[in-house]
Structures are given as structure tokens and as C-alpha cells.
Amino acid sequence: MDASVIIVGAGPAGLMLAGELRLAGVDVVVVERLPERTGESRGLGFTARTMEIFDQRGLLPRFGDVQTSNQGHFGGLPVDFGILEGAHQAAKSVPQSATEAILEAWAAELGADIRRGCEFRSLTDTGDGVEVGTQGKEGERRLTAAYVVGCDGGRSAVRKAAGFDFPGTAATMEMFLADIRGVELEPRMIGETVPGGMVMVGPLGDGINRIIVCERGTPPQRRTAPPRFDEVADAWKRLTGLDISHAEPVWVSAFGDATRQVTEYRRGRVLLAGDSAHIHLPAGGQGMNTSIQDAVNLGWKLAAVIKGTVPATLLDTYHDERHPVGQRLLMNTRAQGLLFLSGDEMQPLRDVMSELIRYDEVARHLAAMVSGLEIRYEVGTGGHPLLGLRMPSLxxxxxxxxxxxxxxxxxxxxxxxxxxxxxxxxxxxxxxxxxxxxxxxxxxxxxxxxxxxxxxxxxxxxxxxxxxxxxxxxxxxxxxxxxxxxxxx
Structure with a gap:
């Protein structure tokens, strides 16, 4: 075989999985259709759980002196995450481009074979292995491996080729996200509603602001390229009255509120991780973080199966443990979307939620949900209070x-x-x-x-x-x- 595992997609999930597999001594090939990293900063920062994961692999120092904070939100309503005693603070303003660069360097140092400009085209599960068709600089090639893992995002070609069911709800609106420089804007918290929609402004440093604009009633579009910045500027002016058309866009993107999850994370020798397995409204930066956590749950199990120390049935626990996590992710992001994207009709519920969050027990529950610290796996029976939870740093x-x-x-x-x-x-x-x-x-x-x-x-x-x-x-x-x-x- 060309490798024990072929990973399709060199985003955070694919690169984290590649590093985990190499840490266990398993040979891995990562195929990525893009010839180089985009440099886009889609995901910003890490939740407390992802900080723990990077810490347990010795990766945190590679990110340098990151800005951390206990301030978070649920649906735009402020929540003090410091109520979770003993937990890492969340990291703020670490662009996804930096995360990908660090994870790629780590995986490559460990010996992962990362092939850029190599597009996945097809797969065949033969029962005792998987054949993958690719298209790259060298033309069409067929690679063979014991397992294939799709980490190729919300429009996953692996998911479609392997026939995974992907039920859920389609997008009902379109939102714009852009990083811009050359214009001074007052910070606006996520969830700050204005007549006709919602806007956000967050400073990223170096004169760059991240803006999000959601104009209610805007139907989703099937785009094959990012939106033009003038579309973003026009929507911003309609909602705020401010002209930002003279700003310099660093990058621009559009996203929607589609919510879907595969019914199974494994079909034979094909597995899915990250956005390939679940898509949702971005809320609280949970998408990239959950994707990285999927990879860490899968990596050691897949390595042990390939090395023959455990039976292949251990892979079933990947679905058993991570599918419920994905379900709760979709549940809480939909709830948050209702809070910060709806109009005045949702204000009574926002007021009630604001009252409830003042209670420590409620704030602790919501903070643990959004940060991933509530996750407890079914590992056995017993009365020890930590069974199934992550070991706290001690x-x-x-x-x-x-x-x-x-x-x-x-x-x-x-x-x-x-x-x-x-x-x-x-x-x-x-x-x-x-x-x-x-x-x-x-x-x-x-x-x-x-x-x-x-x-x-x-x-x-x-x-x-x-x-x-x-x-x-x-x-x-x-x-x-x-x-x-x-x-x-």
C-alpha cells in the first residue's frame, strides 16, 4: 500500500489527525487539492478544551504569547467562562492560517507525507483496503491504503463518494464575513442587532477589523467564489448607515445557517472528521475546535487498529463518542442563531436568558457546553466522579x-x-x-x-x-x- 492511512484535506482536522497518527508511528499521506495554504483566518482562537489538547501534545509554546480571555458569549449574551475553575482560558485572535501552519509543521516534522495540489477524485472500499483516485501535477494516480479519512470540509467529496447520509436543514439566509483594514470602526459585540439584521466588529490587531453582517431576508446563494467586497459594503451601509467601501479587504467570505450531520462517522474503511461530518452556523468558534477534537479522538484508535494491538471494533467507539458531541454542537449553534439573528420577536427570550445567565449554575452549564468541557465519554461503570472526563492538569x-x-x-x-x-x-x-x-x-x-x-x-x-x-x-x-x-x- 502507499500508506496505512490517506487523509483527504489539509485543514486543522486533517493536519491534527496526521500528527496524531505519526506520533503513534503510523505512515500517512495527506492529499490536498490547494497548491498552498490560503492564509485565510476563518477560525479565530481556541476553546478551553482545544487549549488542553494542544497542551497535552506540547504544542502550545509553538503559538507564542497568545492572548487569552475568560469572556465569552452564548447567542451574543455575555458569559464569564472564568466560572469553570481550573480550566485553561480560551485563546483569542489566533487566525486559522497560523493554526494550520503550526499543525502542518508539526505533522511534517513527525514524518507525514503532505501532498498539495493533489485533488481527490474517487474511492473504492475493497473490503481489505481502499483505493483512492487523485488528480495532480503528475496526472491521474491511484493510491491504496488500509483506511481513508475525509477531512475535506462541509462540501466533502469523500463523504459523497462513500455514500454517507447527511440529513439536516438547508441554509435559510446568507451572511458575510470579512477582515478589512484602512477604516476605523467601533467594536460591536456579536449579537448586536440593528433594524434589519445583525452586525459585529472585532479588532484583530495591525489595523485589521473582522466584521460580520447579516441582513435578514437575504436568501442563500450557491456561490462558486467568494462574494465581492462591494456586496459586503453595501449590506453594511444599509444596516448601519456607515460607508466602508473605501476599506481594503484582506479576505471576504459568505456563510449560511445550514445544519447537517452524517448518520455515521464510519462506513467500513472510510471515516469522516470535522466539517466533513457536521456543518452548522458559526457561533462561538466551535467548528474548528470540534474538528480538532474529532481528530484527537480518532487518531490513537485508528493507529492502534492499524498496528494490530486492538480489534477494528475499537473504531466503533469513535462514532459512539463523537456523534453525540456533534449533535450537541448542532443543537447549541441553532439555539444561539435564534438568539442573535432573530428580530425583535426574540427579545423577550433574550431578556429571560440574560436573567438566567446571572445564576452560576446556568453560566457554568453554558460555558462548559460551548467550550467542550462538558464532554464525558462512556468508558465503563463506576462511581468515580472523573470517569470518562478529561484528566485535569495536575x-x-x-x-x-x-x-x-x-x-x-x-x-x-x-x-x-x-x-x-x-x-x-x-x-x-x-x-x-x-x-x-x-x-x-x-x-x-x-x-x-x-x-x-x-x-x-x-x-x-x-x-x-x-x-x-x-x-x-x-x-x-x-x-x-x-x-x-x-x-x-
């Missing part, structure tokens, strides 16, 4: 070495953390040490009300989620190791 003393639980995940392997220097526990895990790192360490700074207080040991999957904990899990450690890392050697 300072540790391993012998005389200071380390964090996050650093232990840099290699993309499973980790068994033994907090009580338990020789019996380590002996029971010994036959999995080719896949799981066993670390004896003492937690630092735990308080009596911490969810980890009284915990003797935790088993972390490569994506950072807790698959077993003691005490509090009914199944024993070998059962959990066998389920997530395959039979003992």
Missing part, C-alpha cells in the same frame, strides 16, 4: 522530578498513574507496558474538595480521558486495559 512529583499529568501525554501513549506506590497495581499492568506508560507519582496541591481527592490511581487514554480510576470503578484494571489498549502481550 502537578506531580515523580521521585525527585516535578512533572504534570499533561506532560505525560506528550508522547500520545496511554498512562497509568499510580498515586500510592502500589506494587500490585503495577504488576497487574506489566503486560501492557509496550502501550501504556506506568508512572508512580504524588499529586501536589490537592484540596479536600478536589475530584481527585482520595484517588489511588487513574488510567488515561492517549486523548487524556480517564478510562479507569480507583477506587470507584466496578471493572478491574486488566478489563479496562484490554478494552482500550487490546489484549495483554
Amino acid at each position: 502537578p506531580l512529583m515523580a521521585g525527585r522530578r516535578e512533572i504534570s499529568s499533561t506532560e505525560l501525554l506528550h508522547a500520545g501513549r496511554g498512562v497509568l498513574l499510580d498515586f500510592e506506590d502500589n506494587a500490585v497495581l503495577r504488576r497487574r499492568a506489566a503486560r501492557w507496558t509496550n502501550r501504556v506508560d506506568v508512572v508512580t507519582a504524588t499529586p501536589q496541591g490537592l484540596t479536600d474538595d478536589s475530584l481527585l481527592a482520595g484517588t489511588a490511581a487513574v488510567l488515561l487514554r492517549p486523548d487524556g480521558h480517564i478510562a479507569w480510576a480507583a477506587p470507584g470503578t466496578r471493572h478491574d484494571l486488566p478489563h479496562a486495559l484490554d478494552r482500550w489498549f487490546g489484549p495483554a502481550r
Whole structure:
């Protein structure tokens, strides 16, 4: 075969997946129809969950000194995300172009074969592999792999070629998004309604402002190219009375409120991740972040199947875990769209929501939903409060070495953390040490009300989620190791 995995699409999801697979030693080819990165800044910044993911792979320093904030919103209504104690702050104003450049460099350093100017044309699932037809500088070629993953966006050619069902609702309106310079504009929060629609202004630095304009009653158009800037300027003037036609557009885009999700994330040897699997109204920057998280959930599982340490049925947990996340993403973005895109008829609901958000429990629930911190996977039965959640970043003393639980995940392997220097526990895990790192360490700074207080040991999957904990899990450690890392050697 040409590779164990062919990834179609070199956006954030495809590049993150390529890095995850290479971290596990799996050979991968990424095919991307564009000859070079667009430089467009569609997605801006990271949610707290994505910050955790980049931290656990040692990627955060590559982004430099990023601006962070606890201020967020739900449907344009302000929410203080600082109410989520112990979580990373969200990163602001990191353009998607920078994210793609950093992820591409990381994946390439690890040995990913990234082929730009290579367009996906067809695929055939032969049962024991997949044949992919491509068109590039060298003409038509056929590549073979054990698996193919479509990360090629909302109009995914892989999704269509493999026959995935993609139910949902079509777009009902069109909105414009543009980054412009050369004009002074007062900041406007997302959700600021004006007669006839909604507008937003956010400064990005270097004299550039991001604007969004939604003119109610504007029907969606089937565009094959970005809108002209004069369309954006005309809509802006109709809604605000301000003339921005003299501004310099850095880039311009149009988007709608279509909401769709595939019924299955895997069909045989073809899988989907990111916008290929779900599209929705951009709200709170969740799209790119959820796509990256899809890739991290899939990467270690697909690598383990290819290396033969686990049965192929482990891939079913990718759909089982990420499809519900996608459903909630579509639910909350539709709800937010109603709040900040509707007219005066929605004002009573906005007023009620504003009152409810003042309650800590409501604010915490909405902040966790939008940031991805609410995600809990079904990993087994038991009463431990952290089972299925991501392991919080925890300072540790391993012998005389200071380390964090996050650093232990840099290699993309499973980790068994033994907090009580338990020789019996380590002996029971010994036959999995080719896949799981066993670390004896003492937690630092735990308080009596911490969810980890009284915990003797935790088993972390490569994506950072807790698959077993003691005490509090009914199944024993070998059962959990066998389920997530395959039979003992």
C-alpha cells in the first residue's frame, strides 16, 4: 500500500489527525487539492478544551504569547467562562492560517507525507483496503491504503463518494464575513442587532477589523467564489448607515445557517472528521475546535487498529463518542442563531436568558457546553466522579522530578498513574507496558474538595480521558486495559 492511512484535506482536522497518527508511528499521506495554504483566518482562537489538547501534545509554546480571555458569549449574551475553575482560558485572535501552519509543521516534522495540489477524485472500499483516485501535477494516480479519512470540509467529496447520509436543514439566509483594514470602526459585540439584521466588529490587531453582517431576508446563494467586497459594503451601509467601501479587504467570505450531520462517522474503511461530518452556523468558534477534537479522538484508535494491538471494533467507539458531541454542537449553534439573528420577536427570550445567565449554575452549564468541557465519554461503570472526563492538569512529583499529568501525554501513549506506590497495581499492568506508560507519582496541591481527592490511581487514554480510576470503578484494571489498549502481550 502507499500508506496505512490517506487523509483527504489539509485543514486543522486533517493536519491534527496526521500528527496524531505519526506520533503513534503510523505512515500517512495527506492529499490536498490547494497548491498552498490560503492564509485565510476563518477560525479565530481556541476553546478551553482545544487549549488542553494542544497542551497535552506540547504544542502550545509553538503559538507564542497568545492572548487569552475568560469572556465569552452564548447567542451574543455575555458569559464569564472564568466560572469553570481550573480550566485553561480560551485563546483569542489566533487566525486559522497560523493554526494550520503550526499543525502542518508539526505533522511534517513527525514524518507525514503532505501532498498539495493533489485533488481527490474517487474511492473504492475493497473490503481489505481502499483505493483512492487523485488528480495532480503528475496526472491521474491511484493510491491504496488500509483506511481513508475525509477531512475535506462541509462540501466533502469523500463523504459523497462513500455514500454517507447527511440529513439536516438547508441554509435559510446568507451572511458575510470579512477582515478589512484602512477604516476605523467601533467594536460591536456579536449579537448586536440593528433594524434589519445583525452586525459585529472585532479588532484583530495591525489595523485589521473582522466584521460580520447579516441582513435578514437575504436568501442563500450557491456561490462558486467568494462574494465581492462591494456586496459586503453595501449590506453594511444599509444596516448601519456607515460607508466602508473605501476599506481594503484582506479576505471576504459568505456563510449560511445550514445544519447537517452524517448518520455515521464510519462506513467500513472510510471515516469522516470535522466539517466533513457536521456543518452548522458559526457561533462561538466551535467548528474548528470540534474538528480538532474529532481528530484527537480518532487518531490513537485508528493507529492502534492499524498496528494490530486492538480489534477494528475499537473504531466503533469513535462514532459512539463523537456523534453525540456533534449533535450537541448542532443543537447549541441553532439555539444561539435564534438568539442573535432573530428580530425583535426574540427579545423577550433574550431578556429571560440574560436573567438566567446571572445564576452560576446556568453560566457554568453554558460555558462548559460551548467550550467542550462538558464532554464525558462512556468508558465503563463506576462511581468515580472523573470517569470518562478529561484528566485535569495536575502537578506531580515523580521521585525527585516535578512533572504534570499533561506532560505525560506528550508522547500520545496511554498512562497509568499510580498515586500510592502500589506494587500490585503495577504488576497487574506489566503486560501492557509496550502501550501504556506506568508512572508512580504524588499529586501536589490537592484540596479536600478536589475530584481527585482520595484517588489511588487513574488510567488515561492517549486523548487524556480517564478510562479507569480507583477506587470507584466496578471493572478491574486488566478489563479496562484490554478494552482500550487490546489484549495483554
